[in-house]
Amino acid sequence: MPSSFSHSLRVRWSEVDAYGVVFNGNYLNYFDVAITEYFRNLGLQFTNPEAIGGEFYVRKATLEYHGPARFDDLLDIQVRCGRIGNSSLQLLLLITRNGELLVSGEIIYVNTDPATRTAAPVSPSLRQRIEAFENPSD
Amino acid sequence: MPSSFSHSLRVRWSEVDAYGVVFNGNYLNYFDVAITEYFRNLGLQFTNPEAIGGEFYVRKATLEYHGPARFDDLLDIQVRCGRIGNSSLQLLLLITRNGELLVSGEIIYVNTDPATRTAAPVSPSLRQRIEAFENPSD
Amino acid sequence: MPSSFSHSLRVRWSEVDAYGVVFNGNYLNYFDVAITEYFRNLGLQFTNPEAIGGEFYVRKATLEYHGPARFDDLLDIQVRCGRIGNSSLQLLLLITRNGELLVSGEIIYVNTDPATRTAAPVSPSLRQRIEAFENPSD
Amino acid sequence: MPSSFSHSLRVRWSEVDAYGVVFNGNYLNYFDVAITEYFRNLGLQFTNPEAIGGEFYVRKATLEYHGPARFDDLLDIQVRCGRIGNSSLQLLLLITRNGELLVSGEIIYVNTDPATRTAAPVSPSLRQRIEAFENPSD
Numbered sequence: 001m002p003s004s005f006s007h008s009l010r011v012r013w014s015e016v017d018a019y020g021v022v023f024n025g026n027y028l029n030y031f032d033v034a035i036t037e038y039f040r041n042l043g044l045q046f047t048n049p050e051a052i053g054g055e056f057y058v059r060k061a062t063l064e065y066h067g068p069a070r071f072d073d074l075l076d077i078q079v080r081c082g083r084i085g086n087s088s089l090q091l092l093l094l095i096t097r098n099g100e101l102l103v104s105g106e107i108i109y110v111n112t113d114p115a116t117r118t119a120a121p122v123s124p125s126l127r128q129r130i131e132a133f134e135n136p137s138d
Numbered sequence: 139m140p141s142s143f144s145h146s147l148r149v150r151w152s153e154v155d156a157y158g159v160v161f162n163g164n165y166l167n168y169f170d171v172a173i174t175e176y177f178r179n180l181g182l183q184f185t186n187p188e189a190i191g192g193e194f195y196v197r198k199a200t201l202e203y204h205g206p207a208r209f210d211d212l213l214d215i216q217v218r219c220g221r222i223g224n225s226s227l228q229l230l231l232l233i234t235r236n237g238e239l240l241v242s243g244e245i246i247y248v249n250t251d252p253a254t255r256t257a258a259p260v261s262p263s264l265r266q267r268i269e270a271f272e273n274p275s276d
Numbered sequence: 277m278p279s280s281f282s283h284s285l286r287v288r289w290s291e292v293d294a295y296g297v298v299f300n301g302n303y304l305n306y307f308d309v310a311i312t313e314y315f316r317n318l319g320l321q322f323t324n325p326e327a328i329g330g331e332f333y334v335r336k337a338t339l340e341y342h343g344p345a346r347f348d349d350l351l352d353i354q355v356r357c358g359r360i361g362n363s364s365l366q367l368l369l370l371i372t373r374n375g376e377l378l379v380s381g382e383i384i385y386v387n388t389d390p391a392t393r394t395a396a397p398v399s400p401s402l403r404q405r406i407e408a409f410e411n412p413s414d
Numbered sequence: 415m416p417s418s419f420s421h422s423l424r425v426r427w428s429e430v431d432a433y434g435v436v437f438n439g440n441y442l443n444y445f446d447v448a449i450t451e452y453f454r455n456l457g458l459q460f461t462n463p464e465a466i467g468g469e470f471y472v473r474k475a476t477l478e479y480h481g482p483a484r485f486d487d488l489l490d491i492q493v494r495c496g497r498i499g500n501s502s503l504q505l506l507l508l509i510t511r512n513g514e515l516l517v518s519g520e521i522i523y524v525n526t527d528p529a530t531r532t533a534a535p536v537s538p539s540l541r542q543r544i545e546a547f548e549n550p551s552d
Contacts (some may be wrong), residue, residue, distance in 0.1 A: 013450065013461060014161045014443045018209055018323070023152045024334040025308065029428045036427065036486070047427060047485065057344070058300040063337045071156055071461065072450070084372070090370030149497070150311065151323060152305045163442030164470040167290045170439065174289065175350070185347065185432070195482070196438040201475045207325065210312070241286060290437045294485055299428045347432055 004080055004134060007037040007112075011073045021068035027103050028061060031093050034077035035107070038091075042129050053123030054111040059088065063105040073097050081130050087111045087119040142218055142272060145175040149211045165241050166199060169231050172215035173245070176229075180267050190259030191250040197226065201243040211235050219268050225249045225257040227268075266271035278368040280356055280410060287349045297344035303379050304337060307369050310353035314367075318405050321343070329399030335364065339381040349373050357406050362388045363395040371386075373391040418494055419546060434481035441517050442455040442475060444506050448491035450519070452505075456543050467537030468525040472513065476521040487511050495544050499524045499531040503544075528529045 013049045015026045039046035049055050070073055083090040086109050095103040115122040149208045177184035187193050205215055214234050221228040226248050233241040251258040291302045315322035325331050345351055354370050359366040364386050371379040389396040453460035463469050482514040483489055490510045497504040497520045502524050509517040 012443065012447055013155055014163060014446060016156045017151055018154045018156065018403075019331060020156045020157045020332075021333075023305075024337060025152060025301050025304030028285060028304060029426065030300065032299075032428060033426055045486065057295075057297075058339075058341050060338045060341065061300060061337075063334075065334050065336065070331070072459065125323075150305065150309055152308060157469060157471075159471075161443075161446075162475060163439050163446065166439030167288065167437075170290060171436075173287055183348065191435060195435075196477075196479050198479065199438060199475075199477045201472075203474065204471050206471070210321065213492060216483075278458045286542065288433055290439060292432045293427055294434045296432045301428060 005038050005041055007034040008074060008076050008080045011035060011069050011071055011075065013071055016071045019068075021070055024063070024065065025096065027063055027105070030042045030075065030105060031061075031091075031105060032079055034079050034093065035091060038079040039044050042133055044126070044129070049114045053126050054120045055114050056089065056108060056111050058107055058108040058109045061105065063103055065103055067100065069095070069097060075102070081104070081134050083100040084127050084130060087121050088120075090121065102125050102138055142159055143176050143179055144214050144216045145172040146212060147171060149176070149207050149209055149215050151209055152235075154209045154264050156259065157206075159201055159208055162201070165201055165203075165243070168213065168215055168233060169229075169243060170246060172231065173229060176211065176217040182264070182267070187252045192258045193252050194227065194247040196245055197248045198246040199243065201241060203241055205238065205240045206241050207233070207235060219242065219272050220244070222260055222265050223266060226247050226258050227260065281314050281317055282352050282354045284350060284352050285309060287345050287347055287351065289347055292347045295344075295346045297346055298385060300339070303339055303341075303381070304353065305332065305350060305352055305397065306339075306351065306371060307367075307381060310355050311367060315393040316354040318409055320402070325390045330383040331390050332335065332387055334383055335386045336384040337381065340357050343376065343377055343378045344401070345371070345373060345378050351378070357410050358382070360398055360406060363397050365398065372413050418484040419452050419455055420490050420491050420492045421448040422488060423447060425483050425485055425489065430485045431458040431524055433482075435484055438477070438479065440485060441477055441479075441509065441519070444489065444491055444509060445475075445505075446508065448493050448515040449505060456547055458540070458543070463528045467540050468534045468542060469528050470503065470525055472521055473524045475519065477517055479483050479517055481514065481516045483516050484511070485509060489516070495548050498521070498536055498544060501535050503536065 011022055015021045015022050036046055045051045078094040080092045082092045083091060088108055090108045093105045111120050111122050112118060149160055153160050154159045174184055183189045216232040218230045219227060220230045226246055229245045231243040249258050249260050250256060287298055291298050293299045294325040312322055314391060321327045356366060356368045358368045364384055367383045369381040387396050388399050425436055429436050450460055459465045482536040493510040494506045495503060496506045502522055505521045525534050525536050526532060545550045
């Protein structure tokens, strides 16, 4: 996965559990933060339905844990869009610390119409913007 | 403080930090949970502006920490309304474990009009319902 | 999945996001709470290495989101042990609200030796206790 | 309060509630993050008992809420040490957004001996380092 985007953050004290490692659920929060920055980098606010063409909800999340992050670790979160379906987006994520892989994951979002709360196509402009970023040579 | 209402909850693994004790900020979450139950006990949903006569925002919070709660502890959270001002509510809270005081606190809420986002009087019906509960002999 | 164990909890205000639904990462916290109760029901404290024969870390988590939970919803979380490997446990989870499926998931834990932090076999007594619960007729 | 130290962070989606504003308890998390950075700026890791001369626990926290922070807001958190007692530290905090005051607070920590879990004097070297930073002209 030649990642095109990366965001860094530091592990907070409140995110670490009594084993001294980041609680497993908090990585979905890290994914969310990095995905917000991925879209900011495209010039878009991901949670603004008007900017992005709908409300995106997570349909599926998969996380594999390879090693623990600890308090105060500086983590890099790589984000790449793996696939754009009719109404879905697949995002692939890697969390590393100094190049060591800690967590890998996949988030599948479904776009919805805020009025009807039903699935809605990914807007052409969003599709175009992601594709231009992920495949600049096309 | 002869407390009139109490709610119990168990400390979650994600709420404990690397010292093995509940992270200090999580007690405000426990307060919030207990206050929700305090109003449910009055027959009201605290976060429903129509039921409660506005949106209540925290204006001030004070917490004193007397001893640490740990993972899996069963906590009792006592809630009492100390004072009802023109647009404010003062709630007093005590967190105990088997009768041992761990945290005491005070939350001051201000009622606001959802449309204008400015302070609004506590509705007469809410005032009456709290007073009837807190001073049943009046 | 004829589920053998279920735990109920109520959605907290702090767990809901600006869309008015539970933030996706918080379901892993709900899973964790229910798994703690699953093991309590077996007479064991899951996070106590001496009681459980090691420290269990999440190796993989998968969540499928079928519908949103909202503030104050009362959720049922069913837990079942799907498979016990040499050093791993697969737990299957279902979150429902009044019988409606909201989230399904799978958590794979790996047992580790607290001293060496390397994979360790699931203890025979833990294996026996889970099997006796999941397959009472055997 | 001529603040000597400031740390910036961005409001995360998971930290905002259904009213669209940061949940009140999360500001204690922001305080904690900024205090960690305050001590890093002094060359110290606040949660490392050996570096800092003990384990610091929050004894009292006070927060005043002047205005709401919202998703994606960039916040500045100013930290100043107000007083160093025999075994306590008083830290004063201000959270602003583009110069507008949102939250002010005070955290009182007590130092403890990790072995005995009882109050312990603030180490002379920590005292000296804080004083040198806060009063550089002395």
